Amino acid sequence: NAGVTQTPKFQVLKTGQSMTLQCAQDMNHEYMSWYRQDPGMGLRLIHYSVGAGITDQGEVPNGYNVSRSTTEDFPLRLLSAAPSQTSVYFCASSYGWSSTGANVLTFGAGSRLTVL
C-alpha cells in the first residue's frame, strides 16, 4: 500500500515551459486535491476533485489545470510556467467528507518546483 505517490520530486523549469505533476493514490479515495506551500503562507488549495470526472477550483487556481479521468490519478498541469509558481506542491487524498471522520487528508511527499 503506497499511499499517495507524487512525481517528480524535484523539477526546474524555464519561464513559459509546460509540465505535469503526477499524483496517484492506491487507497480508493474519492477526494483528491493539490496544495502549494510557500514560506509563511501555509498550505493553499489549488484544485480539488470529489470523484472521477469532477474537478473544482480552490483558493489559488490561476495558472493550473487539472483533470480526473480515474479514481487513482489526479495530475496537475502548468501550461506556461511563471516564476511565481516556484513552490512545493502537495497532493492529498481522503475518502471524502462526512461526520465519521472520512475527511482526514493523506499527503504525498511533495514536488519541489523551481521556475527560472
Place this chain on the structure above:
Amino acid sequence: GQQLNQSPQSMFIQKGEDVSMNCTSSSIFNTWLWYKQDPGEGPVLLIALYKAGELTSNGRLTAQFGITRKDSFLNISASIPSDVGIYFCAGLNDYGGSQGNLIFGKGTKLSVKP
C-alpha cells in the same frame, strides 16, 4: 473567505519543555485536525477532533476542540529533539454534509534552542 490564525509562528524548544500552540478563526468549524511536517516530507496527521469540547491525546500530544467551535489548541509535553518541524492546524466546515475543503493555518515552526 474562512481564515485560520495560528500562533505562535515559531518557537524554540529545549528538551523536556512543554509546548503550546493554538488556532483561532472567526468562522465555526465542525472538524479540527493537527498535522506535523518534517523537512522534505508531506504533512502527517497527529490528532483529529470532531466534537466541540473534545480533548484527545496521542502520546505526549494533547489537542482540544474549543467549545465555541472557533478555536483549537495543541500541547506537546516533555518535548524531545524529534518534535522539531512545522505544525499545522486545519479546520473544516462541511455545512451539514455538503462538500467542504480543509482550511490550513500558516503553521508553527518548532526549532531546537541554540
